[in-house]
Amino acid sequence: MTQAPTPLAAAPAAATMPAEWRDFYALTKPRVMSLVVFTGLCGLLAAPGSIHPIIGFTAVLCIALGAGGAAALNQWWEADLDAGMKRTAQRPLPLKKMRREDARDFGLLLSGASIMVMGLAVHWLAAIILAISIFYYAVVYTIWLKPRTPQNIVIGGGAGAFPPLIGWVAVTGDITAMPLLLFAIIFVWTPPHFWALALFVQTDYARVGIPMMPVVAGEKSTRRQILAYSVLLLAVSLLPWAIGGTGAIYGVSALVLSALFLALSLPVAFRMAAPDDAMKPEKRLFAWSVIYLFALFTALVADRMILT
């Protein structure tokens, strides 16, 4: 278990009341899950072939449950760290709204159930990839990499890249270049997305001893790497079009969206934060990165729906 930092505020005594259903819901990180569900659904809709709506719904539900289970396991493991960060101190475990073991059991139940249902009802290859993604997030990222290396986000970002791959495989039953490219897009998108956030919540990560890039390599290096990944993202996002996997709707959208991403990363790359800096370019890039992913995957589905 992680080493306990000083909590930000005195939490109430250990839970004597049963947790509310809302606390279990909060454990699944609903906002992150919305992005996971969306990209998973887009992978499913963009894949060649067809899937019965009930089976498709089940596949997306399993992706959501798996992501929720992994998020619960993440919070079970990091409850002490979460208590020390402003952004996470209001989660159910730091507030002692539930027992830590309940969060662990809930995470294991969701993870196990999602894998079994995906395998039995949809496709076993999709279930295996779902299992790998949960293991990747809960163990490889949360337990192993996050506390050890500033590259945690780069490698751990792979966990968030699985949903479109799973959605695609749920339809086709095999892995081809296109779903791997969708995986690669989110993989390359994650570092600039998260480091932009880490730049304006830097003090929080430093406080609990997590080696985020701005804490370890310094602000200047992080800003340069954000730019490098933005350039790479422009190239990777165009690959599905370049290999003929999509049409012009996706291709032009990817070009415009990624060029804007790159344009917003430029002011982030070539500045340094002053004392009491409002960090507007960083916040702007972070906000755009979220819109970017929604827009890019919408374009992918629109391309498939309209052009095929």
Add this chain to the structure above:
Amino acid sequence: MTPEEKAEFMRRRKGRNIALGLVLGGFVLLFYLITIVRVGD
């Protein structure tokens, strides 16, 4: 446990029971529909 704490305890337990019931009911319906689809295959 004071009467207020007991009332809060009962309220939370009721909320959890309703949520769990809805989730289980949802899964029963989903598995029924999956079975119909798979048998149709």
